[in-house]
Amino acid sequence: MRILHTSDWHLGRSFHREGMLGPQARFVDHLLEVVESERVDLVVVAGDVYDRALPPVDAVRLADETLVRLARSRATVVLSSGNHDSAQRLGFSARLIDAAGVHLRTDLAGVGTPVVVHDDAGPVAVHAIPYLDPHAVADPWGLDQRSHQAALTEAMHRIRTDLGARTGTRSVVLAHAFVAGAQPSDSERDISVGGVARVPTSVFDGIDYVALGHLHGAHVLDDHIRYSGSPLAYSFSEASHRKGSWLVDLAADATVHAEFVEAPVPRPLARLRGTLEELLADPAHAIHEDAWVEATLTDESRPLDAMDRLRRRFPHTLMLAFATSRAAVGAPGASLASGRTDRDIAREFLRELRGIEPDPAELAELYRAVDACCADPDADTLVGAASGEGGT
CATH class of the missing domain: 3.60.21.10 (Metallo-dependent phosphatases)
Incomplete structure (x- = not known):
């Protein structure tokens, strides 16, 4: 049978x-x-x-x-x-x-x-x-x-x-x-x-x-x-x-x-790992350009627009993950600690998340957002070095 x-x-x-x-x-x-x-x-x-x-x-x-x-x-x-x-x-x-x-x-x-x-x-x-x-x-x-x-x-x-x-x-x-x-x-x-x-x-x-x-x-x-x-x-x-x-x-x-x-395969699967520039430039990855892709980026600093940039080469990228040697945000040993102001915490969070210090223009926008959410009349004033002017 x-x-x-x-x-x-x-x-x-x-x-x-x-x-x-x-x-x-x-x-x-x-x-x-x-x-x-x-x-x-x-x-x-x-x-x-x-x-x-x-x-x-x-x-x-x-x-x-x-x-x-x-x-x-x-x-x-x-x-x-x-x-x-x-x-x-x-x-x-x-x-x-x-x-x-x-x-x-x-x-x-x-x-x-x-x-x-x-x-x-x-x-x-x-x-x-x-x-x-x-x-x-x-x-x-x-x-x-x-x-x-x-x-x-x-x-x-x-x-x-x-x-x-x-x-x-x-x-x-x-x-x-x-x-x-x-x-x-x-x-x-x-x-x-x-x-x-x-x-x-x-x-x-x-x-x-x-x-x-x-x-x-x-x-x-x-x-x-x-x-x-x-x-x-x-x-x-x-x-x-x-x-x-x-x-x-x-x-x-x-x-x-x-x-x-x-059985017929609708689209192959690829699991890629490396820095964003490595994945975008390595000719060995050409065989994966039509695959469904799971990409794990190992950049120490998270690249901006990583998914959009990946999809220019790998249009069917479905998953994006990050794996670096830095401690996870909020993990033991991370720099977020009690006793800091709201601005300090937001700044440290952004720095931990991206792996780089925010530039002055970014800090100005970040502080404005923090102050807008703060009902405390004693909210921090904008740092002149970040915005070039004072205010609350």
Whole structure:
């Protein structure tokens, strides 16, 4: 059986305020092309179809179009909910949609009841585990502990009970969880409970193929336990990721062969670091001029109009950060101290922020602003050296 394993679409999500609905739609086109060109029998989507429980209308429209196209394809589809999804909303009309060959599994009551598909070698039981919030499942399932491991262990107990009643049946499990051995990125929502979110791979012992979702990087934890990762990058921490899906062949003897199918990249990511002049002048950075850029400037003094200047060379700069050896403003050892006048504090703040002393004209404007906000009749007078005149 040929399986296409994908997850974490996050329909409706943006990338640092850049709309991603267009790239997400192009990924759907790519997905359908792979289904047809690679003669895929089964598509499994391991959670986080949407980016939030109340997705925007355009994201719902894209999801609807995607499911309709998948229903018309050659493949059976099994899709589970993730921690970003609303299980109730995603699972609406699931029983009706089942008839179209698209199986939405979002309900706890369905854990342990598989979708059974067949190929020439016989049946394959596909068990989809929706995201299990330990607090939400502890009482209904009578768990002694409120943890991810306890919840998944109980889910797998139900699945093994079902598989134990079947003979000659291969097994596939979908799960949306943080499994030990994989590394997170900055774009996943924390699902830790009591500080413990990871579960061991041993939870899935005995399953022929485990299709994981939640982490946005592709990982191989074991030949038969894999994360597909998100099909698009959703943070600069994913700049080095390969994005795509796993194309998995599940043989008659339950052995697994998998290859990674890369997804289209809407725009490359670049993380640049150096002084502003270095970034603007270095010819080695020419390859990043069309990328989405995160720039970290190491100038001792913050350059004026840094973002505008960067965007003249890198028009798609989205993030700008500063990293210098100077102490942060207000940090221990900084020169802002009690007993200073309002003017002194404002002047020291500007000097600490920029790394240089304000010039006389800047001081004059700064002092006027400070005095305008001060109700104290004994406010400092303007320093003649700064303004050239007296006053309050």
